[in-house]
Amino acid sequence: MARKPGSSPQAIRNRAAKTAAVMASPSASALAPPKKRTSLAQFAREVRSEARKITWTTRRETWITSVMVAIMVVVAMVFFWLVDAGVSLSINQILKLASGG
Numbered sequence: 001m002a003r004k005p006g007s008s009p010q011a012i013r014n015r016a017a018k019t020a021a022v023m024a025s026p027s028a029s030a031l032a033p034p035k036k037r038t039s040l041a042q043f044a045r046e047v048r049s050e051a052r053k054i055t056w057t058t059r060r061e062t063w064i065t066s067v068m069v070a071i072m073v074v075v076a077m078v079f080f081w082l083v084d085a086g087v088s089l090s091i092n093q094i095l096k097l098a099s100g101g
Contacts, residue, residue, distance in 0.1 A: 038046075057065070
């Protein structure tokens, strides 16, 4: 049976050494200098600029999504009710058989 390429003991040792070297080196975030603290005003400006990027759903989109959620809740409710009824019926039949009638 032929060996897979790279499965020799030397290749395995080389890969293990590379992995250990990567694991031992500090990450880039640990080497980065600490971030400069921003002022409260700068923070407020950044928050405001990010808030402007928010896109709100329309009334119609919200209504459609709410109806879809309600339909899925009803479908899930019926599914779990049927499964529960089936399991309950099965267990009752098994217990009747076990008790002798």
